[in-house]
Amino acid sequence: MNALREKARELLATKTVQVVIGYAPGSGGAARALFVREAAQAGELVFDETCLQNLAAYLMKPEVRRLGRAALVARPATLRTILQLAAENQLAESSLLALVPGADGVLSLSTFSAIEAHVAAQDNDLSAAEKSELEKFAAMGLDERREFWQEQFSRCLKCYACRAACPLCYCTRCTVECNQPQWIPVPAHDLGNLEWNVMRAMHLAGRCTNCGDCSRACPVGIPLYLLNQKLCSDVLSSFNQRSGMAARADHSLSTFKPDDPEDFIR
Amino acid sequence: MPDFQPKIVAFVCNWCTYAGADLTGTSRMKYSPQVSIIRFPCTGRIDFMLLLKAFASGADGIIVSGCHPNDCHYSSGNFHARRRWIIFRGLLDFLGIDVRRVQFSWVSAAEGAKWAQLVNETSERIRELGPFAGYQRLRGLGVG
Numbered sequence: 001m002n003a004l005r006e007k008a009r010e011l012l013a014t015k016t017v018q019v020v021i022g023y024a025p026g027s028g029g030a031a032r033a034l035f036v037r038e039a040a041q042a043g044e045l046v047f048d049e050t051c052l053q054n055l056a057a058y059l060m061k062p063e064v065r066r067l068g069r070a071a072l073v074a075r076p077a078t079l080r081t082i083l084q085l086a087a088e089n090q091l092a093e094s095s096l097l098a099l100v101p102g103a104d105g106v107l108s109l110s111t112f113s114a115i116e117a118h119v120a121a122q123d124n125d126l127s128a129a130e131k132s133e134l135e136k137f138a139a140m141g142l143d144e145r146r147e148f149w150q151e152q153f154s155r156c157l158k159c160y161a162c163r164a165a166c167p168l169c170y171c172t173r174c175t176v177e178c179n180q181p182q183w184i185p186v187p188a189h190d191l192g193n194l195e196w197n198v199m200r201a202m203h204l205a206g207r208c209t210n211c212g213d214c215s216r217a218c219p220v221g222i223p224l225y226l227l228n229q230k231l232c233s234d235v236l237s238s239f240n241q242r243s244g245m246a247a248r249a250d251h252s253l254s255t256f257k258p259d260d261p262e263d264f265i266r
Numbered sequence: 267m268p269d270f271q272p273k274i275v276a277f278v279c280n281w282c283t284y285a286g287a288d289l290t291g292t293s294r295m296k297y298s299p300q301v302s303i304i305r306f307p308c309t310g311r312i313d314f315m316l317l318l319k320a321f322a323s324g325a326d327g328i329i330v331s332g333c334h335p336n337d338c339h340y341s342s343g344n345f346h347a348r349r350r351w352i353i354f355r356g357l358l359d360f361l362g363i364d365v366r367r368v369q370f371s372w373v374s375a376a377e378g379a380k381w382a383q384l385v386n387e388t389s390e391r392i393r394e395l396g397p398f399a400g401y402q403r404l405r406g407l408g409v410g
């Protein structure tokens with residue numbers, strides 16, 4: 001933590017960056033985002049197991065971009081998100097550097113290739129627990145799965161906190177706000193809730209970096225991570241692709257291979 | 267349910283399957299009348315949301331069909347669509363929606379007979395599965 005504060009102080013004092021985006025203690029035992037713009041404020045930064053938020057979401061906000069170059073305290077999924085945003089041509093290499101706190105100090109990654117090398121060395125797979133939860137779902141009957149999701153989605157409020165939290169939901173005009181035609185009904189009823197959640201998942205398929213922020217943001221605790229992880233695992237098994245591995249990469253759903261699986265097509 | 271006449275919506279591309287279905291008609295081949303065909307410029311344009319809207323509007327089954335691989339009028343629309351279908355099918359199944367209600371196929375402009383067979387077989391399967399009441403019940407609040 002001290003190394004992180006020291007690094008932040010140095011980056012701000014030497015004007016290498018104009019803002020350090022990190023974590024500070026928040027309410028209810030959770031951490032909140034902290035924007036450090038003066039070297040003197042760097043002492044407020046913390047980093048521990050409560051610091052879960054994917055801070056890359058802020059890189060897409062115009063008001064944050066206007067602050068100047070940013071140093072971002074990054075967890076493994078944050079690094080993948082940076083690369084995914086870069087692959088979608090949303091980030092300039094010169095606009096950020098990533099600070100990775102570790103056991104022996106803090107690593108400062110200032111180029112996409114440095115981030116790529118770091119990501120390639122970290123574990124990007126679904127965890128054993130995540131995989132076994134997906135297997136449990138696969139073993140359930142169709143009706144059981146439908147009932148499970150119907151109950152979950154029936155609680156959705158259409159608050160779109162999941163969308164606001166997601167660094168990859170950056171469209172300035174979302175299909176949800178489109179009313180000619182009205183793709184997603186405005187009121188929170190079962191049909192519209194299902195349509196919304198299918199759309200959210202599909203629009204993130206092959207892009208989601210499994211940071212978990214959408215699930216954490218959901219005020220009614222819908223396990224959105226299950227949908228994301230299902231799609232991550234399908235993209236990997238069907239196309240052998242993972243999101244967020246490289247700053248230049250084809251998006252798995254806007255490219256193809258002539259021999260993609262088609263056993264389900266007549 | 268012997269009297270059940272399923273509603274099937276077919277999303278087809280202009281260049282291959284639509285022409286194929288046209289050939290079925292001009293060849294005077296008889297096939298199941300339960301299908302309503304919607305013509306698209308390309309399979310690449312068939313957004314997954316349209317399939318959901320078809321179910322929401324009362325479809326019991328869906329056919330999505332376009333040009334065979336390498337035959338797409340726009341060269342790669344069907345390849346891109348295929349990837350989207352793979353992911354979409356997996357998601358539907360995960361959500362507990364029976365993917366047997368959505369039939370994907372390639373039907374070329376010369377395959378009038380294949381189109382007739384595809385529609386017949388699909389409507390037979392949907393007839394066995396019965397009305398898609400589970401989905402239609404979601405409309406409960408009457409807003410759609």
Ligand code: SF4
Nearest residue numbers: 166208209211212214
């Ligand atoms: S969909 Fe959820 S888990 Fe995936 S990148 Fe967005 S916030 Fe993170």
Ligand code: SF4
Nearest residue numbers: 156157159160162218
């Ligand atoms: S955060 Fe939860 S309740 Fe809000 S729109 Fe997303 S899924 Fe629905």
